[in-house]
Amino acid sequence: MNDQPAPRAAKPTPQLSDYPHQVGEVCRFGDLDPQGHVNQAVFNTYFESGRVAMFRNPDLGIGVPGATFVLVRIEINYMKELHWPSQIVVGTGVTEFGRSSFQAAQAIFRDGVCCATGRATLVCMDKETRKSMPLPEAAIARLSKWKYGGA
Secondary structure (H helix, E strand, O other): OOEEEEEEOOOOOHHHHHHOOEEEEEOOOOHHHHOOEEEEHHHHHHHHHHHHHHHHHOOOOOOOOOEEEEEEEEEEEEOOOOOOOOOEEEEEEEEEEOOEEEEEEEEEEEEEEEEEEEEEEEEEEEEOOOOOOOOOHHHHHHOOOOOOOOO
């Protein structure tokens, strides 16, 4: 009898082509921390830029009258350091829908290499009551066009 756990299968490396929406971003000198690499908190800002660029895209038009979308959860996996100066690409795609929420998968690439991945959960919120509200079918239909293609 072997008491060793079974080896885990390697996760596939994220590819930029998995993300239907892509936006360029610049690593700024002010993004660095004392170790000389981009501070981990700034990765969140890069991911935010990717989501905002996608959701504000006139072709997507996920605006819901009387509602807004708010971030309620973010998870970031740091894989490679980022340094200044560099150009990056933030990829974003939608992975799943809940009653009032949806999840976005994101990744940051430098020179085609994935430096970080992230998952963000956004909730549809009524602007007046400040409470969650069901995602309208029309918003789900528009978001579905940006389906994430990775594992």
